[in-house]
Every structure is written in C-alpha cells, then in structure tokens.
Amino acid sequence: MSIETEKISVQEQFDELLVINDDARMHAFLDEQNISDLAELIYDNEEYETYIISTLSIHRASGLFKILEHTTQKNIIKALAPYKTAELLNELPPDDRTAFLEDLPNEVVRELIKTLNPEERKVTLSLLGYPENSVGRLMTPDYVYVYENNTVKEVLETIRRVGKNSETIDVIYVINNKGELLDDIRIREFILASPDVKVLELMDGRVISLKVHDD
Incomplete structure (x- = not known):
C-alpha cells in the first residue's frame, strides 16, 4: 500500500466514523494511528x-499535541x-510544556499554570526561567486580578466568581494586558x-512590586 493510499484510508475511515457517531470506535481507531498521520x-x-x-487516550494526545504547530496548539487549548x-498539560513532558507556554501572554500562562499539579507547576516555573526562591517561583497564581478599565461592579462580580478559589482576596491586583502589575487595591x-x-x-500608583526574577 502506498503512503498516499494509506493517508487517504485514514481520512476515509475518519469520515465514516464521524457519520456513525460511535465514540468508542473512534477512540480505538485514532489510538491505532501513527502520530504523524494524526497530525x-x-x-x-x-x-x-x-x-x-479529546478522543485520544491522554498519552497519545500528549504525543500528538507536542508535535503540532504552536498556532494549532493554542487553538486546541482554547477550545x-x-x-x-x-x-493534557500535566501529561506533556516538561520541556514540551514549557516550549508551549513561553510564547503565550503572561495572563494566559498564569491561568494554565493553575491546572498543573504542584510538582509539575514547580518544574514548569523553573524551566520558564524563574530561579529558586525568586518572586516568580513564590507567587501564587491563585489571586484575584482585574484591569484598570473595569468598573467596580465588574470587579465585585469577578471577586464573587473566582474569590473562593483564591488564597488572597483582601487585596485585589490591577494588571495590564501583558500581565504586569500596575497597582494593588484593598x-x-x-x-x-x-x-x-x-x-x-x-x-494611587504606590504599589511596591518586584520583578519575577528578583530574589
């Protein structure tokens, strides 16, 4: 069987299983394919x-995800x-996970780091370039942040929505679109x-902050 025929066969089988709408058979079929064919x-x-x-076993999904183009990876994570x-992020090898995260905005990285278990979070922060005992390593990602153009009403709605999962809610942090700290407000x-x-x-602009790489 030629490579071209094999590729067409994978596509045809995929199309047929979509019509049948059998998730179990689709899972088995996808798990049997070569990673390059799945890509x-x-x-x-x-x-x-x-x-x-989503249909692949998590180990196979991780193997596929890490070879995809970064734009495709971002689209998948978003959806x-x-x-x-x-x-998926906990299953990815640390180097591949870091390669994916390091090109994302700080705000997105902060949210995704929350999904990691403590050990993987520690490894990832280290690989992202935050030295041991630096502010970046010590900062909890579980705090409430808002933007300077938010209204008080929107801030209070944010606090109600995410505050129960945050370690600190007596102080609310104001950040910009790059994830940089602008101020903190009680x-x-x-x-x-x-x-x-x-x-x-x-x-009031009187916030005292350290760079994430500072000791």
Whole structure:
C-alpha cells in the first residue's frame, strides 16, 4: 500500500466514523494511528482538531499535541474543556510544556499554570526561567486580578466568581494586558465605591512590586 493510499484510508475511515457517531470506535481507531498521520488529519480537518485530541487516550494526545504547530496548539487549548486541558498539560513532558507556554501572554500562562499539579507547576516555573526562591517561583497564581478599565461592579462580580478559589482576596491586583502589575487595591475600596466607578479612578500608583526574577 502506498503512503498516499494509506493517508487517504485514514481520512476515509475518519469520515465514516464521524457519520456513525460511535465514540468508542473512534477512540480505538485514532489510538491505532501513527502520530504523524494524526497530525496530518488535524491539519486537514481543523474543525475537528479539538475533538481528535479529546478522543485520544491522554498519552497519545500528549504525543500528538507536542508535535503540532504552536498556532494549532493554542487553538486546541482554547477550545478544550478545562479538565481536558489539565490532563493534557500535566501529561506533556516538561520541556514540551514549557516550549508551549513561553510564547503565550503572561495572563494566559498564569491561568494554565493553575491546572498543573504542584510538582509539575514547580518544574514548569523553573524551566520558564524563574530561579529558586525568586518572586516568580513564590507567587501564587491563585489571586484575584482585574484591569484598570473595569468598573467596580465588574470587579465585585469577578471577586464573587473566582474569590473562593483564591488564597488572597483582601487585596485585589490591577494588571495590564501583558500581565504586569500596575497597582494593588484593598477590597474595602471597592465595597465603598459606586458601582460605575472605574478601577483607574481608585489607583494611587504606590504599589511596591518586584520583578519575577528578583530574589
């Protein structure tokens, strides 16, 4: 059988299983394919890229994910269910996980690091370039942050939504789109302010912060 025929066969079988809508058979079929063929299947069927990753066993999904182009990886992570994202990122080899994360915005990295178990989180922060005992290594990703153009109403909604999973809610951190700290504001300031007041109006710019690589 030629390589071209084999590739067509994989696509045809995939199409047939989509019509049948049998997840168990699709799982077995995808798990039997070569990783390189699965990568091509994803590139030829972008609308099913997340479905393919989700249907594979986690070990096979990890092996496939790490060879995909970064743009495709980002699209998949964005669309995956949170529990699948956690499974996939924890399964990835540390070097491959770091290669994926290091080109993402800080805000996105912070959210994805939350999905890692403690040991994998420690390894990943180290590989991302944060020395032992640096601020970046010691900072918990579990804090409440908002943006300067948010209103007080939006801030309070954010606190209600994510505050229960945060280690610190007495102080709310203001960041920019790059994930850089602009200010910190005590929660009482938001409670006492009018709902339509912007965060920018409450900022005093006196925050004391360290760079993530500082000791």
